[in-house]
Amino acid sequence: MKIVYKPSGVCCREMKFEVDDNNKITSAEFIGGCNGNLSGLRSLIIGQDANDVASKLEGIQCGGKSTSCPDQLSKAIKQSL
Numbered sequence: 001m002k003i004v005y006k007p008s009g010v011c012c013r014e015m016k017f018e019v020d021d022n023n024k025i026t027s028a029e030f031i032g033g034c035n036g037n038l039s040g041l042r043s044l045i046i047g048q049d050a051n052d053v054a055s056k057l058e059g060i061q062c063g064g065k066s067t068s069c070p071d072q073l074s075k076a077i078k079q080s081l
Helices: 035-045 050-057 069-080
Strands: 002-005 012-019 025-032
Touching: 002 069, 012 069, 025 035, 035 069, 050 069
Parallel strands: none
Antiparallel strands: 002 012, 012 025
């Protein structure tokens, strides 16, 4: 399943990822945001169970913001599954 998500409150403008029939994340792309951090995030989540990823990333904050790109990815996963 392909998912496109427009995060809010973060620098990343769009998140695209795919989850297979076994609930594993098979690809991820982030448009905008901190390239190094989001490239690292991509490397860490590929091949992982989507629900596990969502629970680990939920609630992470960035600077003084109440959310972050990982937190927004958690929201995207939860909304799509």
